[in-house]
Amino acid sequence: MDETPSPNDLKRGEYPPTAEMTVSPPPEKPVITDTASTDTAPISPDRIKNLAANSVTVREQYSREEIHTGPIPDPTTLARFVEIYPNAAKEIFADLRAQSEHRRKLEASTVATNNTLALRGQLIGGGLGALGLLIAGAIAVFGQGLAGFGVAAFSLASLVTVFIYGKQSQRRELKEKSAIRDSIERGEPIEKLEASE
Amino acid sequence: MTVDQHIYAGLLYSQPTFNKGVARTLDIWGTFDSYNYSQTPQEADRAAIASDWYAVGADLHRSISKITSSDRESPRHGRNTKSK
Numbered sequence: 252m253d254e255t256p257s258p259n260d261l262k263r264g265e266y267p268p269t270a271e272m273t274v275s276p277p278p279e280k281p282v283i284t285d286t287a288s289t290d291t292a293p294i295s296p297d298r299i300k301n302l303a304a305n306s307v308t309v310r311e312q313y314s315r316e317e318i319h320t321g322p323i324p325d326p327t328t329l330a331r332f333v334e335i336y337p338n339a340a341k342e343i344f345a346d347l348r349a350q351s352e353h354r355r356k357l358e359a360s361t362v363a364t365n366n367t368l369a370l371r372g373q374l375i376g377g378g379l380g381a382l383g384l385l386i387a388g389a390i391a392v393f394g395q396g397l398a399g400f401g402v403a404a405f406s407l408a409s410l411v412t413v414f415i416y417g418k419q420s421q422r423r424e425l426k427e428k429s430a431i432r433d434s435i436e437r438g439e440p441i442e443k444l445e446a447s448e
Numbered sequence: 449m450t451v452d453q454h455i456y457a458g459l460l461y462s463q464p465t466f467n468k469g470v471a472r473t474l475d476i477w478g479t480f481d482s483y484n485y486s487q488t489p490q491e492a493d494r495a496a497i498a499s500d501w502y503a504v505g506a507d508l509h510r511s512i513s514k515i516t517s518s519d520r521e522s523p524r525h526g527r528n529t530k531s532k
Binding site: 322347350351353354357358361364365368369370371372373375376377380410411413414415416417418420421422424425428429431432435436441442444445 | 455456457458459460461462463464465466467468469470471472473474475480481482483484495496497498499500501502504505506509510
């Protein structure tokens, strides 16, 4: 006896076990849901309960990203360092302080040396310039005015040349250092900086 | 560009030299010296501290490269190569 139920006895979603099945759209009007809604408001707990009650899986996903840059680790990382090595924070801060003191001493020393060299250079350069002018004057006194003028001009031209050369050398050095500083500002890896040698 | 071993320590100013000292003979108006200026003192400090740490990194990098290259030339593989 064929116990195949009549299509009218079937519930929604059930199909008769026949070899051929015709799929047709449901008789009622389809419900169109706007899945690209711009509503970004958080889902209320009541709505989540309602959706869960209707066998809808609700998945909430949160992501959090923290970026830290700086000479010392961020507090979270520092705390983890302390977990494995209790003196880590103390030593890192002590190292930072020592580095800062070292840098200030180095800068102070550079300024002091700069002043000493400037004074020494001025004395020697000024002495040589004065000597050149004295010799030029002596030559002129002995009746060789043109030769004296030539010596004086050479003496002054030498100083001007050294000045211009020194200034250009300083500008070139500062430009190179500025490029390295920019690379550091961008956080470029040390390998890349060292490879630019 | 040549990265000097100590260049990270003085990115804000140029190193003094004797030649620059002689050049200062004509620096009557005190315009010879110039610096890599910063917007604020804090920014200068930040840049200087960062360059200090780069100096530490460069030192480590050079040491590691040196050891790696010497290992490549005569690999040790964790064994004592000295004969007893």
